[in-house]
Structures are given as structure tokens and as C-alpha cells.
Amino acid sequence: ITDESFLTGEAVPICKGIGSIVYSGTKVIKSTSSSVSLNNTKLEKLVRVKNLTKKSEIPGYSFSIASSHSVFDDIALGIVIKIGKQTRRNKLMCSLAVKKPSNNELNEKSIEVVKYLILGAVFLMLSFIVYFLPRIPLATNLEFSVDVALTFFSPALYTCLQIGAQ
Known part of the structure; x- marks a missing residue:
């Protein structure tokens, strides 16, 4: 045995x-x-x-x-x-x-969504900087913009999508 x-x-x-x-x-x-x-x-x-x-x-x-x-x-x-x-x-x-490439359609679509979220977060951050630049000091404006971008797009989201839906 x-x-x-x-x-x-x-x-x-x-x-x-x-x-x-x-x-x-x-x-x-x-x-x-x-x-x-x-x-x-x-x-x-x-x-x-x-x-x-x-x-x-x-x-x-x-x-x-x-x-x-x-x-x-x-x-x-x-x-x-x-x-x-x-x-x-x-x-x-x-x-x-060795990590095997995943051919899962859900993972591919999720990564595509994450790319759009990143573009949206960058656009939102730039729009806050441009809109609030005349009203708020630059350092505070950048801090607020980065905070909004990180709230909108969590850093853990991309990691979770790389692991995949199991």
C-alpha cells in the first residue's frame, strides 16, 4: 500500500x-x-x-x-x-x-475592461486637474485627483483578473 x-x-x-x-x-x-x-x-x-x-x-x-x-x-x-x-x-x-496561457474568454474580456478602466481613470484624473487648477493649489489638486483615480480603479483589480476566474 x-x-x-x-x-x-x-x-x-x-x-x-x-x-x-x-x-x-x-x-x-x-x-x-x-x-x-x-x-x-x-x-x-x-x-x-x-x-x-x-x-x-x-x-x-x-x-x-x-x-x-x-x-x-x-x-x-x-x-x-x-x-x-x-x-x-x-x-x-x-x-x-510555468504559467500556462489562459484561453478563457471571460479573462480576455475582463482584461479588456481593465484597460478601459485605466484609460477612464487617467482621463478623470486629468479632467480634475484641469478643472480645479485655477481654484485649488496644484499639490492639493494632484492629491485629490490621484485619490479619485485609485478609488475608481483599485490596484487589486488587475491582480485579481490576472489570477483569473476559477
């Missing part, structure tokens, strides 16, 4: 059997006993992985390489299929790091 929640996001552990692929970094929650007899002594040396979840010897279990028909309990033979940039973990990390 393995926990692949890092890769798949599943909350439920997955049962693996003979021939199943176990990815690097997968947490083995439980392994059950199974008997495998190997006739190749070189292969026997490679497969000497005792119980995957326990580091110490289990009382009552024997492990012998001397005989040609040795019986191993709780072993696993790992075969490396892919390494480096070819692995699923790398593909997952790259997909998180």
Missing part, C-alpha cells in the same frame, strides 16, 4: 502489486509478505531488500543466499525506468513553475 499523494493529490492510499510502477519518493505505508524463489545468485544479491517499511530484522524470518532456491520474504525488485527530466516528478514541478 503506497501513498502517492505528492504526485496524484489523492487522499486514499493506492494498493500496488506485481508489475506496478512505484515512483521515486512514494511512501510505502504497508508491505505484505510474499514468497519469491530466485535461481540467479547475482540477482539474489540485487534483490536483498527486506521489508520496505522496517529497517530491522523481523524475528522468525530467515534470509539465506547460500542455497540456489532461496525464499525471500518482503522483497522488492526496483527497476529504474526514467531519470532526471524524464520523470513524472520533474514534469509536475515544471507544470507548477
